[in-house]
Amino acid sequence: MEFIKVLKKSRFLDPQRGDEEVVRYSEVRYDPLTSHSSRILDFPVRSVERADLSALVEASKAFCPFCPEVVEVVTPKFHPELAGRSRYSRGEALCVPNAFPYDENGAVTVMTRSHYLALKDFTREIIADAIGCCLMYLVDVAQRQPDMVFQSVNWNYMPQAGGSIVHPHLQVAASSSPTNYYAEVIPALERYRSRHGTDYWTDLVEEEGRQGRRNIGTTGRVSWVTAFAPMGIFDVLGVIEGVRCPGDIGEDVLADLSSGIVRVLRYIDSLNMHSLNMSLYFHLGSPLFTPHVRICPRANIPPFDTSQINYMGMLHRESLTILKPEDVCDGIRRMWEGQGGDVHD
Numbered sequence: 001m002e003f004i005k006v007l008k009k010s011r012f013l014d015p016q017r018g019d020e021e022v023v024r025y026s027e028v029r030y031d032p033l034t035s036h037s038s039r040i041l042d043f044p045v046r047s048v049e050r051a052d053l054s055a056l057v058e059a060s061k062a063f064c065p066f067c068p069e070v071v072e073v074v075t076p077k078f079h080p081e082l083a084g085r086s087r088y089s090r091g092e093a094l095c096v097p098n099a100f101p102y103d104e105n106g107a108v109t110v111m112t113r114s115h116y117l118a119l120k121d122f123t124r125e126i127i128a129d130a131i132g133c134c135l136m137y138l139v140d141v142a143q144r145q146p147d148m149v150f151q152s153v154n155w156n157y158m159p160q161a162g163g164s165i166v167h168p169h170l171q172v173a174a175s176s177s178p179t180n181y182y183a184e185v186i187p188a189l190e191r192y193r194s195r196h197g198t199d200y201w202t203d204l205v206e207e208e209g210r211q212g213r214r215n216i217g218t219t220g221r222v223s224w225v226t227a228f229a230p231m232g233i234f235d236v237l238g239v240i241e242g243v244r245c246p247g248d249i250g251e252d253v254l255a256d257l258s259s260g261i262v263r264v265l266r267y268i269d270s271l272n273m274h275s276l277n278m279s280l281y282f283h284l285g286s287p288l289f290t291p292h293v294r295i296c297p298r299a300n301i302p303p304f305d306t307s308q309i310n311y312m313g314m315l316h317r318e319s320l321t322i323l324k325p326e327d328v329c330d331g332i333r334r335m336w337e338g339q340g341g342d343v344h345d
């Protein structure tokens, strides 16, 4: 497994300093599986100021389809030919069809009865109930529609991350069509197997553990690293060992997964960021695809609330960040222990 990075050196003259030469560095990093590239820029890291979200939270309460008073009345029910139940519930979580689906099977899981939670206030129980509720739906879909092999649980939290409704909710997809992520990863896994004769995910966890620079730790059967070539500001990757499909995830693995997610949420909150994207990916029937989760925080750039996604992300599919994954790993590790409840690590 190779972690390839290319150091780029840029030079120009600064007239404010008598045309003194200025040198700037950046890195291009290639994902060890897909060779997808990301750029790490040498910009000064400024801390993000905590935003006051009270006006947004209040305004969004004016009509919220996911608040408990109305959710059962205004959200749709699953079609009996496509799912086993009209709705799925677990704890506070409620999984209903997405009224504006992206695919044949699109669902939304309302995570909490509360209209808004700060990232630090999500508990392991809330996350386990919400993901567990999504998994119940996905297992049912797989039984009735065996060609829906691209299954995922996704989270856009808050408008900065593309969330159009503030109330915490996950988006669940079960599709016969791969997204570009699957289309890149699946052939890359086959190439890796034919080249090395071993399993990519096992090798990744072992190699990151050996190198130690991006290895955050484990929560039971989930191994956590910061991605070498991040897909966002940073990119925490959790690899779930010993499972293949949603039906394999029992209560113990769900607790392991939720414990890690809660720790990552608290780390993001500690940086004064309040927004993130998360995807939990499954590819049913594939012996090479180990289910994994990726979490990337989202933050706009002050003072004009500039989007972090510019032409590089939109049109060159290239991620940009100013945070080195190794530094992020150090930061998460510092608060990793003692967080997330009583899970066995």
Ligand SMILES: [Zn+2]
Binding pocket: 061, 064, 065, 066, 067, 068, 114, 115, 116, 167
């Ligand atoms: Zn609400």
